Amino acid sequence: MAPSTAEKQEHSDKERASHILRLPLDATRVDREPHSYERWMVAKLMRMAGSPPICFRLWNGDVIPPESGEARFTLYLADPKALYSLVANPNLAFGDLYSAGRLQVEGDLAELLETLYRSVHAARQKWPRWLDTLWRNHNPRATGIPEAKENIQHHYDLGNAFYQLWLDHAEMQYTCAYYEQPDLSLEQAQLAKLEHVCRKLRLKPGMTVVEAGCGWGGLARYMARQYGVRVHSYNISREQLAYARERAREQGLDHLITYVEDDYRNIEGQYDAFVSVGMLEHVGKDNYAALSELIKRCLNPEGIALLHSIGRNRPMLMNAWIEKRIFPGAYPPSIGEFMGICEHGDFSVLDVENLRLHYAQTLTHWMARFTENEDKVTDMYDAHFTRAWRMYLAGSIAAFRAGSLQLFQVVFTHGDNNLLPQNRGDLYTTPAAPGEA
Amino acid sequence: MAPSTAEKQEHSDKERASHILRLPLDATRVDREPHSYERWMVAKLMRMAGSPPICFRLWNGDVIPPESGEARFTLYLADPKALYSLVANPNLAFGDLYSAGRLQVEGDLAELLETLYRSVHAARQKWPRWLDTLWRNHNPRATGIPEAKENIQHHYDLGNAFYQLWLDHAEMQYTCAYYEQPDLSLEQAQLAKLEHVCRKLRLKPGMTVVEAGCGWGGLARYMARQYGVRVHSYNISREQLAYARERAREQGLDHLITYVEDDYRNIEGQYDAFVSVGMLEHVGKDNYAALSELIKRCLNPEGIALLHSIGRNRPMLMNAWIEKRIFPGAYPPSIGEFMGICEHGDFSVLDVENLRLHYAQTLTHWMARFTENEDKVTDMYDAHFTRAWRMYLAGSIAAFRAGSLQLFQVVFTHGDNNLLPQNRGDLYTTPAAPGEA
Incomplete structure (x- = not known):
């Protein structure tokens, strides 16, 4: 009997995971x-x-x-x-x-x-x-269009079922949450992050937004649902897009959202807002100038752009193990390199916020759920995979706590745009997080 | 009869102003x-x-x-x-x-x-x-310790009486105000700026603060009065310091404030906060690394630093006329160069806010008061001086409106400091500006 589609999928996930994560040498006890x-x-x-x-x-x-x-x-x-x-x-x-x-x-x-x-x-x-x-980390992976596809699929196409075990149940956010208050649940903090991003973009009903790298599409749905904007969201992870489209259909939001399976470099059109949450880490330094020119091209004269990314206090190569085993091609920019993207496009940087410890807390929540589900993960993949992911999550908590990694949200506009918000108080008039569900 | 001290002072102000601002060629009508x-x-x-x-x-x-x-x-x-x-x-x-x-x-x-x-x-x-x-601007002035003294005295020692004609009457702030609401008076907006800076530094009674470049000492007095902190404020403009000390004595704040007549490079000791509002423009790119090392040295492990400075969207030389006639040696850093100061010290950038249009509004208020007092200015100096300053103020309004200049407030800490505020909401819980006096 031929295996079902689900079984096939599981098999190929296992293969992908074990192919890349397993050491060639076996443990040899002495x-x-x-x-x-x-x-x-x-x-x-x-x-x-x-x-x-x-x-x-x-x-x-x-x-x-x-x-x-x-x-x-x-x-x-x-x-x-x-x-x-x-x-x-x-x-x-x-x-x-x-x-x-x-x-x-x-x-x-x-x-x-x-x-x-x-x-x-x-x-x-x-x-x-x-x-x-x-x-140092030698020969990090390239991030051209074909390599980017492989890099992204290596990680994000591990299987939606896997990520559902430990990401939030609200919007499957695989990026830093916003712990507006220290005791928020993961779900509340992720929704607060989405709200905080929307407020920074000053969204109004009827606006158009383009999103580069949309994960499971949660931000696009939040923007469409809460702010009545039209969104074009780009992603090259097929698994994530399948999930995103299904959820948008279920929620009756598909008339407002177009999920596009394509590289961000192929974005076309002009929009009132450009947003990218957690993609810049995968873009690679060599492509910063092109990204800047892309935003320049596709942001309306009075539009606002927001880039949310892991970063560094100073330029440094990605940890070799993370880059080779977990996130091929990943490179978190230093704050100076990040600003270089804005300088290249002659943009005016309006606001930078560093959410470093929020990412440590997000990862702590993920790790707790992952730990609860380790047996399931091992059943889905194997013990080697489980240990690798435990190491990755723990290492990331440690890196944000120790200050080796930062989380920058950067808001910018065209340099000659004078339609700016008077101040940032409007981000804080009401809580960004919903009450406990 | 020998001229009085005031007359001497006025005479030497006039000489300084006319020496530097007058064109060698006279107008020759044809x-x-x-x-x-x-x-x-x-x-x-x-x-x-x-x-x-x-x-x-x-x-x-x-x-x-x-x-x-x-x-x-x-x-x-x-x-x-x-x-x-x-x-x-x-x-x-x-x-x-x-x-x-x-x-x-x-x-x-x-x-x-x-x-x-x-x-x-x-x-x-x-x-x-x-x-x-x-x-382009050729041969901008150097900013070593002796040149810095000349550069600063050229501008800031023009005479307190002159600046009192058009700066705010609250705290003689010669830097960008914070128009929390668009209809604030100049005085309210300057006090709001001082309050906003103090909130960003998260000052608490008993803390120690060092200030690099204190103008007429208004921020130091505000911090001491409103927050009960002890302040060391450095400046190399003698005229400004004389005014600052007198005001602190009058207000009974001199036990909390030490105004030091010295170059910022000679700051010693360790403090809970490092603040500099409007000095970085005079520091010069060649000295950014040394400034960074200085902050590294004199900021307590859990301290917060804030730099407030005119800046640019991308690196560019200062306008030649402003640099030669108004602010010798001045150079506003691009946002990338600004971040370079933080990178050099391995600091973690927490918050960047751009107050560009607030500076255009501040300058518009200054210009209105200056215009009302042009006759007095011409009596103090001469018509050439008055026109030069009108050009400088109008040109600055234009530069901030056109986006050639930015105003960045940057908050940062040592990279391994985990005692960070949860979010920025505490900056916005109550108005920073006082009610209309």
Whole structure:
């Protein structure tokens, strides 16, 4: 009997996930004594990482304590080769070994990573240049039109069922929420984010909006439903678009929304607003000038543009493991590079807001739901996949908490537009978040 | 009889003003017929400026209409040499000729300049590179410690009595006000600006603040009075400091405020907040890295920094006339260059707000008061000085309206500071402006 469509889909999801995430080397448990130079390597590695409060437990049970003070976390290394990979390229190997089960963490994973990021951030100022070069992310993926399609499908086409396990149930938002109040639920905070974005765009009924990268289409539906605007939303993830269109039909919003399966570079027409939430990370530096020219072209003279993206305090390559295993081709711009997009188009930047800790909180909510559903995830894919995603979510919490990543919302207009809001008070007159449902 | 101190002061103010602002060439009225190539030069000049709706009236009464459409403004040129200066270096000569009375404007000066700036901004994309080079601002003044002192004294030590004629009567603010509501008075809007800045710094009683460039000390007094913080304020303008200290004594705030006559580069100590309103324009690009390192050094780990400065949408030299005659050494950074200051210090940018049109409105208020007091200004200095300042104020209104200048308020913290405000709603809970006095 031929497998059903759903079964086929699940099979191909599994293949995609395991093809990309699995390490070529299998874990090979050994229990020989560690050599003295292996102990030296561990100590040296920890010194390069700024001597964080971490101890190592080696494959034979030997424990190497931190250089000073008490250990708050323990890293278990299952075999000598794991140690060698870690020394050769810690950025890449840490995630790979964790996913393979050959590096295990005792203690809270996100807290360990935050401690490590803070420690490494301070210590790397003193690294010799060759070490920085050796350990940096080599050969990140390109982001031309065909590569972008692969990059995006690698991640976003893992299956809607998977993302539904841990994203919010309101609008399937896979971007930073807005915790207007610290105790909001994930659903409330995601709706507050959508509302906050709409307010920044100063939407009015009848306006036209173009959206670059629409995920599962939640923002487009929110804008159409709450503000009565007409939206063109572009995306190259087929799975997401199928979901988006179905929801818009169900909600009777399809006369206001056109979901377009195409690259953002093919956007045509002119609109009262340009919005992109969580796509810029995938655009790549080489394409910033073209993106700027695109916005220039398709924004009405009095239109407002908003870009919402993960960013950095200063230019830095994407973490190698995230870029290779999770988000191929991803690059979060520094705030200066981000402003370069605006400068290129001679735009006037009206408003920049940094929601860094909101993303840490969003990810904490995602992680809690993911953790509850780990068994299901393992059933859908396998244990390797589950560990990789646990590492990715925990690492992201840590990166936003430690300040290695930022979340910028940038609002800008054409440089000669004088129809500007008097101030930003209108964003704050009523709560952006709905009451608890 | 020896002149009194006040007379001496007035005399030296006059000398300073006339020394720097007067053109070497005197106006030499002629009434000969213009040559045909002189008419050609006018037409060519207007074409390079994008054919704005301006007609020229020449020294003999001949009128040259705009290339197309009706003229909204008339420029009167008093002599042929005025035309040659204008062609050779319009950026510099326009202001110089206007100040000398050899170029006169029929129609609203600020509106003419706005029209011209918008027209030139569009037209210059098509200029040959040599023209841009020829007309650019050559040899702007340096901004090292000794030059900075001269630059600042040139402008800010013109005499407090002069600035009191047209600045607000509340706190002598010579920076962009905050028109929270469009109908605020200048005084209300300046107090609202001070309040808005304090809210962005999240000041609490007992905190310590360092201020780089304090003008007449109004922000320091506002912070001490309204928020009970201790302030160290640096300035190198002696006239401003004398005024600032006297006011602080009168108001019984001198136990909370130390006004320091020194360059910002000599700031010492660590503070809960770093603030600079309207000084960055004078710092100069070469000193941005040092400024960043200074803030890094003197901001407490949980401190907040705020820089408020005129800026640009993209890097561009300061207008030659403003830089040479009004603000020697001035350079407004592009938003990207501004962010470069934050990147250099590994700071996290929390908030950028652009108050461009607020500066146009502030300047419109200043210009109205200046216009009412022109006779007094001419008595204090001379007619040349009065025309130069009229040109400077009108040109600034035009630059902010046309979008050639921006006003950025940028808030940032150390990159690893997690004690951040939940959102920006606290800036908007109550009006920042006081009720009408």
